[in-house]
Amino acid sequence: xxxxxxxxxxxxxxxxTRAGEASGSVKKRLKSLGYNSDAIRRVAIAMYEAEIxxxxxxEGGFCDVDIYPDKVEVLLSxxxxxxxxxxxxxxxxFSTAPDNVRTLGFGAGMGLPxxxxxxxxxxxxxxxxxxxxxxxxxxxx
Amino acid sequence: MNVQTLAEKLNLTLLVEGDxxxxxxxxxxxxxxxxVMGRAPEDSVWLTVMGNINSIAVATLADVSCIVxxxxxxxxxxxxxxxxxxxxxxxxxxxxxxxxAVKINELLL
Ligand SMILES: Nc1ncnc2c1ncn2[C@@H]1O[C@H](COP(=O)(O)OP(=O)(O)OP(=O)(O)O)[C@@H](O)[C@H]1O
Ligand SMILES: [Mg+2]
Numbered sequence: 001x002x003x004x005x006x007x008x009x010x011x012x013x014x015x016x017t018r019a020g021e022a023s024g025s026v027k028k029r030l031k032s033l034g035y036n037s038d039a040i041r042r043v044a045i046a047m048y049e050a051e052i053x054x055x056x057x058x059e060g061g062f063c064d065v066d067i068y069p070d071k072v073e074v075l076l077s078x079x080x081x082x083x084x085x086x087x088x089x090x091x092x093x094f095s096t097a098p099d100n101v102r103t104l105g106f107g108a109g110m111g112l113p114x115x116x117x118x119x120x121x122x123x124x125x126x127x128x129x130x131x132x133x134x135x136x137x138x139x140x141x
Numbered sequence: 142m143n144v145q146t147l148a149e150k151l152n153l154t155l156l157v158e159g160d161x162x163x164x165x166x167x168x169x170x171x172x173x174x175x176x177v178m179g180r181a182p183e184d185s186v187w188l189t190v191m192g193n194i195n196s197i198a199v200a201t202l203a204d205v206s207c208i209v210x211x212x213x214x215x216x217x218x219x220x221x222x223x224x225x226x227x228x229x230x231x232x233x234x235x236x237x238x239x240x241x242a243v244k245i246n247e248l249l250l
Contacts, residue, residue, distance in 0.1 A: 017195065017219065019195075024201070048202055049175060104193050105174040106195070108176045
């Protein structure tokens with residue numbers, strides 16, 4: 001589709017208190033474009049979980065967002081360690097989060113399951129030592 | 142019931158003032174942020190001990206009506222600034238989640 005709005009964000013790997021800038025900005029944009037609040041909520045939560053993962057488990061990366069009238073597509077890409085066992089990582093409760101982020105409330109092992117729950121399509125491409133690409137689609141209405 | 146009325150009935154201390162007119166229709170308790178994002182119903186009052194900057198992001202994403210920091214859990218300075226910026230209402234109380242939730246249950250019935 002030609003009338004997509006394309007947005008690009010760099011996600012810093014240094015400071016995860018700042019993670020959420022990309023999802024926050026996309027949320028605002030979708031609101032101003034008049035998308036329905038359910039779709040906005042689903043996009044924002046899925047993106048936030050993925051951003052946080054990129055910061056905690058990888059060293060940051062980038063995020064590309066394409067906004068279409070009927071769907072929102074997001075790519076979150078990092079050059080982190082990759083995910084050894086995706087099936088396991090997708091299970092509720094599985095987490096390798098370090099203690100310092102657990103004390104801040106992360107590490108429930110619910111991020112990827114949440115992304116699955118809130119998106120219509122989710123695809124993970126990951127290679128050990130190379131990085132992870134996460135593709136998300138949220139249908140609008 | 143709106144946020145302000147609920148807070149008055151529960152004797153909560155206001156730390157950050159957002160939209161106090163907002164409706165509260167439910168209550169959710171949790172400290173694990175992904176859990177909250179996955180499960181907290183919109184327009185809930187969210188009871189937690191997590192007063193850091195990520196809680197503010199979660200509150201806006203999950204679209205809860207307000208945060209209540211129970212057992213006098215602290216709100217750090219960064220979180221306070223972010224809550225003010227995003228208009229997230231935050232209260233504090235010395236009560237624990239259980240006793241507060243029991244009272245909220247009666248008020249929301
Ligand atoms: N981008 C990534 N790069 C490398 N590993 C990842 C990445 N994203 C997730 N993982 C792995 O998958 C596991 C599960 O991720 P998930 O988001 O479900 O839970 P979590 O981040 O550990 O905790 P929570 O999201 O509940 O705070 C992580 O603990 C980590 O081992
Ligand atoms: Mg996660």
